[in-house]
Amino acid sequence: xxxxxxxxxxxxxxxxxxxxxxxxxxxxxxxxxxxRTVIDAWYAGVEAASASRLVTRNAxxxxxxxxxxxxxxxxxxxxxxxxxxxxxxxxIYINEKNFFPNFCVEPKTYMVIYPEFVLTPQETKAxxxxxxxxxxxxxxxxxxxxxxxxxxxxxGTIYPGNWDFVLRGxxxxxxxxxxxxxFLFHWDYLNETMKKVSPQRADQVGFYMITVARPDLSPEVAxxxxxxxxxxxxxxxxxxxxxxNQGFIxxxxxxxxxxxxxxxxxxxIIMAVVANxxxxxxxxxxxxxxxxxxxxxxxxxxxxMIFGESLVIALTGCIAGMILTFPAAAAFGSSLxxxxxxxxxxxxxxxxxxxxxxxxxVCAAIIPTRHAIRVGIADGLRRIG
Amino acid sequence: xxxxxxxxxxxxxxxxxxxxxxxxxxxxHDITFDIADGEFLALMGPSGSGKTTLLNLLAGIDKADSGxxxxxxxxxxxxxxxxxxxxxxxxxxxxFQFYNLIPVLRAVENVELPLHLTALSGRERREHxxxxxxxxxxxxxxxxxxxxxxxxxxxxVAIARAIVTDPTILVADEPTGDLDRxxxxxxxxxxxxxxxxxxxxxxxxxxxxxxxxxATVLRHLDKxxxxxxxxxxxx
Numbered sequence: 001x002x003x004x005x006x007x008x009x010x011x012x013x014x015x016x017x018x019x020x021x022x023x024x025x026x027x028x029x030x031x032x033x034x035x036r037t038v039i040d041a042w043y044a045g046v047e048a049a050s051a052s053r054l055v056t057r058n059a060x061x062x063x064x065x066x067x068x069x070x071x072x073x074x075x076x077x078x079x080x081x082x083x084x085x086x087x088x089x090x091x092i093y094i095n096e097k098n099f100f101p102n103f104c105v106e107p108k109t110y111m112v113i114y115p116e117f118v119l120t121p122q123e124t125k126a127x128x129x130x131x132x133x134x135x136x137x138x139x140x141x142x143x144x145x146x147x148x149x150x151x152x153x154x155x156g157t158i159y160p161g162n163w164d165f166v167l168r169g170x171x172x173x174x175x176x177x178x179x180x181x182x183f184l185f186h187w188d189y190l191n192e193t194m195k196k197v198s199p200q201r202a203d204q205v206g207f208y209m210i211t212v213a214r215p216d217l218s219p220e221v222a223x224x225x226x227x228x229x230x231x232x233x234x235x236x237x238x239x240x241x242x243x244x245n246q247g248f249i250x251x252x253x254x255x256x257x258x259x260x261x262x263x264x265x266x267x268x269i270i271m272a273v274v275a276n277x278x279x280x281x282x283x284x285x286x287x288x289x290x291x292x293x294x295x296x297x298x299x300x301x302x303x304x305m306i307f308g309e310s311l312v313i314a315l316t317g318c319i320a321g322m323i324l325t326f327p328a329a330a331a332f333g334s335s336l337x338x339x340x341x342x343x344x345x346x347x348x349x350x351x352x353x354x355x356x357x358x359x360x361x362v363c364a365a366i367i368p369t370r371h372a373i374r375v376g377i378a379d380g381l382r383r384i385g
Numbered sequence: 386x387x388x389x390x391x392x393x394x395x396x397x398x399x400x401x402x403x404x405x406x407x408x409x410x411x412x413x414h415d416i417t418f419d420i421a422d423g424e425f426l427a428l429m430g431p432s433g434s435g436k437t438t439l440l441n442l443l444a445g446i447d448k449a450d451s452g453x454x455x456x457x458x459x460x461x462x463x464x465x466x467x468x469x470x471x472x473x474x475x476x477x478x479x480x481f482q483f484y485n486l487i488p489v490l491r492a493v494e495n496v497e498l499p500l501h502l503t504a505l506s507g508r509e510r511r512e513h514x515x516x517x518x519x520x521x522x523x524x525x526x527x528x529x530x531x532x533x534x535x536x537x538x539x540x541x542v543a544i545a546r547a548i549v550t551d552p553t554i555l556v557a558d559e560p561t562g563d564l565d566r567x568x569x570x571x572x573x574x575x576x577x578x579x580x581x582x583x584x585x586x587x588x589x590x591x592x593x594x595x596x597x598x599x600a601t602v603l604r605h606l607d608k609x610x611x612x613x614x615x616x617x618x619x620x
Contacts, residue, residue, distance in 0.1 A: 002494065002501050009489035291485045294446055295499040296474025298467065377446040378438075381481065 003301055007308035010285065011316075018313060021277045025317025025360065026324065028270035029353050033325035034332060035263035036349040041333075042249055042256055044342035048177050049241035051215040052081075053113065056208040056225055057244075059235040065204035066234050068191075077224045079217040080210055084109035086187055087206035091154030091163060093144070099338045100140050102154060102183035104190040113209050116174040117182075123148075123169030131189050133168035137180030139341065141170045154183075159190060161197070181341035210238070267356045274364035278310050282368035289372050290380025299373040306372060310365035311358070318357030322350055392419035393553065393586050394443060399452035401438055401609075412438045414609045416452070420554075420602075425580040425587045427600035434606040436590040437558055443588055444477050444556045445469045457553060474502045478547030480576075482559035484539040486531040486546075493518060493527040496545045503550065517545035521575060537568030544575055548585070555579065557589040561596050573599045 012018050040047075056074065058064035065087075074083045086105035092098070107128055111117065119127070119135060127133045136146060146152060150167045165185050173180050187205070194202040212221045222238040229236045239247075249256065282289075289302050325345050333343025401413040412435045420426055420443075428436045441447035442454060445461045446469075454461050456476060464472055479485075486495045496514040505513065518527055521541040531539050540560060547555055557576065561569035577599045579585040589600060597603055605612040 001507070002490075002498060005494070006487060006489060013489050287485060288487055291479075291481075291487070292498070293470065294444070294473060294477075294479050296470045296502045298470050378441045381446075381485075 003304055004308070007305045008312060010281070010305065011309045011312040014281070017277060017280070021274060021313055022317040022320065024270055024273050025314055025357065026320040028266050029318050029321025029357065030324050030328060031266045032263050032356055033321060033345060033349055033353050034328055035259050035266070036352055037325070037329050037332075037343060037345050038340070039256055039259055039263075040346050040349065041340035041343045042252070044177065044179070044340070045245040046242055046249060048116070048179070048342070049245050050211075051240065051242070052212050052218065053241040054210040054212065054218060054222055054225070054238050055241050055244040056210060056236045056238040057206070059226070059237040062206070064234070065201075065206055066208065066236065068203040068205055070208065070229065070234075070236070071205075073228055074208055074210060074225055077221060077228065079212050079214075079221040079224070081213050082109055082113050082211045084113050084209045085205040085207065086110065086209070087190065087204075088158070089154070089156070089185075089190065090158045091156050091183075093152065093154055097338075098144070100143075100181050100183055101179075102185070104185050104187040106187050107184070110184070110209065113211050116178045117171040117184075118174055119169045119171050123171075127168040130166060130168055131186050131192075132164065132166055134165040134183060134185035135169040135171050136167060136184075137182050137341075138170055138172050139180040139337065140183060141167070143181075143337070146170075159194070159201075161193075163189075163193075176344060177342055179341045181337065209241075267360065271360045271363050274310065274314060274360050275367065277313070278306065278364045278368045279371075281309065282306055282372050286372060286375055286380050290375070290377050293377045293380070302372050303369045306369045307362065307365045310361040314357045314361035314364070318353055322353050325349075325353070391422055393422040393424075393457060394420035394588075395453070395455040396420075396443070397453045397455075399439075399442060399454065400450045401435070401442060401447075402450055412609050413442075413449075416611050418604065418611060420586065420588065423580070423584045423586055425577070425599065425601045426589065427597040427603045428588065428590045428606060429592070429594075429597055429603060430606035432592075433608075435609045436606050439606065440556055440558055440588060440590050443554070444479065445473050474499065475550065476553040478550065478552040478555045480540070480543050480547050480555065480557035480560045482562040484531070484536070484543045484563075486539055486542055488531050491528050491530055492523060492534070492542045492545075495531070495542055496549050499546060499550050513549055514545070517549040518542070520548070521545045535568070536564050537571055540564060540568070540572050541575065544572070544579075548579065548583075553586065555585050555587045557587065557591075559591055559593075560589065561591070561593055569593070569596070 056066070058066055071083055071085060074080060084106045086103045089102045089104050091102050093100070111119070111124060123135070127135050134152070146167050148167055148170065152165050152167060154163045154165065156163055171180070191202055210221065210225070212218050218240055225238040226236050292301065329343060329345045333340060336343065396419070397417050399413055399416040402409050402411040416439060428439065430436050438447065442449050449462055452462065459472060461469065461472060487498065490498065493511070493514050496517050497510050500510040500513055515524070515527065518524055521544050523538060523541050523545065526534060526538055534542070560576065561572055564572060573596055576587055580587050589596065591597055
């Protein structure tokens, strides 16, 4: 108990030095937490992917379409429960800065496949009934102040022209990890327009979404789908939704790796700062430790006090950093919502914060502790005065 | 006729040297003498004569190169570091020139600190510490931190800390070296009282002849040799 008292009081004895060290740890943990949250945001789509959903696309590249006729053939494959399809529309709302993902989908099946997009029955009914209707995520609707019944015009990039839509529903995510920034409208609306203006582009879909009866059937069904369209003009590549999303992230893998490295470098830097603080602290107290040794306190007690002090400083900074991560992430996420629709501080990030703080504390205390224990009592006493 | 007192400390043929890079510096040469139970010994000598080294050996905080030091029935030169730590906790009280109180602890907590290595309960520890502080007339300063006290008061706290475990021997290294004359007088009077009234065996290193006057035995060290002609010199 007395040793605890000493280590706590020692930790805050030199207020300026301890305060600055704690501030450094706070900033480091905050930076580490934010960088980890950026990485989590990058992988949010992967994490939200369902194990029982498959994505089928053109085997050559996602930019090449597949015939609509595949829909029925896929539906008949054993193990397939639901099939839906859609295209990336790539429309712009007013100007390029207002980016948000927009897809045309077969709405009836799509809503079944994505139960995590929650609409009221009235909204679902209204959306399905109106070919020019669309649904938007809650965050997207809030961002632009859209209300049910509003007409929204997107300027097509892949499909030229101005496209008018009427907002029929605002979906909410089933939980906070669901992206609420999507814009979904009827595939038929696009297809019918294509039939008129560009018939060679009609009846083509960008991807098929498939749900399987059981998640363990996914590999078999994926193989069966691709085997079905082997040696056709548009061969398919079917993979789990997770693998599909991961493929997109792999394109920016170098950035993610760089962010990860920076997050670890931040921890290394602060580790050096805390180690320096602990070395100074221990050097100052070498006489105190010598006195305690004369009384009969052993190396264990000395190690307990130095490690304990290091832990108190590191954990104080860590807790402050963790607390600050939430408002910082909220502000960061809000300003980058175009790019990171899901920007949440995960439990894993908080555990990593804690682990980093423990690592900092332990690493910073090792050498000073070794020194304090090894210095002979007579040598330690000589340094007083 | 008074019975000669049994020696409580026996020092036999002690040699000690320090290694300074490649150089071996001899510090103590063949030191042999006894310290009787209840003796107040003053060790004097010029700087570098080996007084503090000898004190450290007697207190079990340094190891001799050869020779034997027996305190009571224990040959402390044969003890391991861990055994020595345990022995010190039970047998030695330390008083240093610069008081060496733990700055983040109040006076009473400083005095209580060595008792944490005993089996006493928290309440008993506190009672013992308060008693020790009362003995050095510091009951009004119990809750003060070292920086809030004068040098003399701090040294009195150090004395209370040294005696609180009721050790076999008290070792004091220049206990008045950092004090003004009045405070030094108080500290020496206190130590003399511990020797006279409580029978504590005290081994004190000092440069100060006035401090040495309080001792019952005076021994001189010079260049690592005990000056036997002038040593056993009851004042």
